[in-house]
Amino acid sequence: MRTAYRLAATAVMALAATVAIGQAQRRPPMTVQGDPPKPASPPVAISGSTLLPATQALFDGYVRSAKMPGIVGAFGVGDLPTQFVTAGRQGLEPGQRAADADTLWRVYSMTKPVTGMAAMMLVEDGKMALDQPIADFLPAFRRMTVLTDPDGSLASRPAARPITIRHLLTHTAGLGYNIVTKGPLLKEYERLGILPGTVNVAVEAQARKVRPTSLQAFAARVATLPLIADPGTKWSYSIGLDLMGAVIEKASGMSFERFVQTRIFTPLKMNHSYWQVPRDRQAWLATNYTFVGDRLIPLDPAATSTFLDAPSFPYGGAGLVMSARDYDRFLHMLQNEGQLDGARVMKAETARLAMSNLLPQGVFFTGIGGGTGGTQAAALGFGAGGSVYLVDRPGGSGKGTYGWGGAAGTIAWVDRGRRMRGTVMVNYFPAERWPTRAEIPAALAKDAGRFTAR
Template sequence: MKRVIAIVGLTLAGLAATAAVGGQALRQSAPVAPAGGGDALGRLVLPQTQALFDGYVRDDKMPGIVAAFGVGDRPTWFVSAGRIATDAGAPQATPDSLWRVYSMTKPVTAMAAMMLIEEGKIGLDDPVAKYIPAFKTMRVATDPEQNLASVPAVRPITIRMLLTHTSGLTYNIIAKGALLKEYERLGILPAAVSASIEPSMRRTRPATLAAFADQVAKAPLIAQPGTAWNYSVGLDVMGRVIEVASGMPFDRFVDTRIFAPLKMTSSYWTVPAAQASRLATNYAFTGAGLAPLDPGATSVYLQPPSFPYGGAGLVMSARDYDRFLHMLADGGTLDGVRIMKPETVRLAMSNLLPAGVTFGGVGGATGGASANAVPMGYGAGGSVYLADGPGGMPSRGTYGWGGAAGTVAFVDPVKKVRGTIMVNYFPADRWPVRQETVQALAADLSRFKR
């Protein structure tokens, strides 16, 4: 019993972080959950969390939800409820259902970059122009909402700045006014939303990652490089850096260097037709409730993207994302296979912000991190706790990020706790899933203390 109490307590510690933070190389059919594991174990150990998820489905807040929680190298606990769509007869939501993780792609891309930094093929403070010449001469807008008037950038954009959103680039989901119109004109739209919207986005979006990166370099920056945190397409541009530095297409690099060795067999840039039945429908909340935005059966993710989106392009299962986080928690190794050195993982999950730059959070609807009483920094593609939370929970160094359709991921490298939550709806902050899950886990912990 003491062991169970300790495990639940550690899980609570790790998930507390999420209250504030927000491939085709090796493809097989969905793996089968081991006997006695999966949902049965999660339901047994975390009944209040299970009840919370059951309530979400019962109250029509979402059709389905899956979470994965891990402590050290013990079997992962999966908690799930509902189905992957509201359609009659839709499959149950399981650890192997497929979900659009959107910005939870960013940590994957960032770790791919860190692998090349480890190998000396990329320098953390190299100028991006070393890999993409179009970035050699950048300009900064003086009033980006009103017009595109600009002044020269006083320093080059670096790899560090791309990884930490301090490059001066922005996002079409963040930009406003004149700069937003310029991003739309240039086709700086690196995400798939739905099959109905995709044709209009493809009319301006470049057809290759190389062309996309060159288009990004044409737009004025929102701030001088290295002076402020602005959520951005930086990790999409990083995808181009990765393929230049590695000599391999970006998606192939991720597939062969991360997904294949970690046996992440349900992580896709394009979902194969044979796996479409596992793909959840993405919904949008309207005045009438949930409306299907991108049905799984006809999803935009069943067709190849214009190019692989390093900031928001992946579809993954909870089981797969848990394996990725497990690798980080174990210092770059999983099941005896090492893909990164421990020191590289520590660097990636440390505060990499340029001197003088702070991270104050980003809107919850983006899937990112909210402002928090505990100071936070930013590492390679994700936010980082700079101090322990109350009572040491979560630990200093806890790293994580979320996705625009409500997904959540975190890893506490001190306590070796990790967590993933999978849902699919816009906006991501429609329900306080992160906070309520923390409360449910607290209830589970108190049950064991009796």
């Protein structure tokens, strides 16, 4: 028994030392009869009420005080069993399932690390290189221009250098984003349907009137617009990972969604990760909410969710719906530097490179502030689709901790040095409505203290 407690204490203490670093973009943003079947051969899970009582109490408090209908956390250290902590239900509607490890959540920008790793697999395969121009795959990007009067017009000059794979992965390509871009360029993004994301049925109906219907058509329209800065000179949150999907198609010779399924989801047994939620899984889908004052208002009800329909194309920056169990498996693979349960999806050196600071020389990332769900922090870099800590933070994240978050409040991080990881799943806008990124690590620290006191 004492050995078991020491093992548990090691796990909890390691988790408590990691602060979730997920950053989130801000977007305005099924029923099956009978009990749901259990997934085949699920990994062993230890209840949060057994080993993580402070974290469980925090989650229970969130639900009891109506801050959220439900929440699921998946925390892991090494190859010890994943700790799933759950509270509440998938929605406020009558008859909703209890939120659990297999509930499906809109992860929005937590899609970006998945796309980033898919790109790094092609780098490993020798089918593209980090500093290779994307024009080698998408010729329309051969002659890009840069805005000279961003506040007043679309006037532009030739770009100083081409956009590369590295630039797309690290948001340094000079591309815009409808959630952060302003002025005349934003109007052009809206006019041309450069809107790679899904909110609900009503918003989607309007977006589809102008949005292109394939990744390649999307890329072709992006290539006609000026950049906000010369490639490789500035970090600016962007559609870079969405455009990367189009590059992956050309480099791999298969559709983007097929590549991700074949190279990541299937070998890692991520059986419930979707661009479109199948009808036989709709009972597991959570409702997404928005706040009106302190009231939770359904924004995308599960029963009629737009994620039950096929997207215009797979959004590499914000398109996936996933379970906490699946995202934990993705992070576990990264923690293990490219392999999980005997399946190797990338070389260890590729995984390490992907989670290292890939920013061009002289470019810095300092975080995303208020209105996005992100936080400001010192000594941050940026890897393939996610941020990276460049130094240890006393009492916090270790050097090399990699992660990102989602617009609807989800959080994910992996600290390879300490071999630990964390996923938190909720669904509400705005992501920063409650300080979960600070409160959850604090609760984990309390749990660590419980074990060390024995």
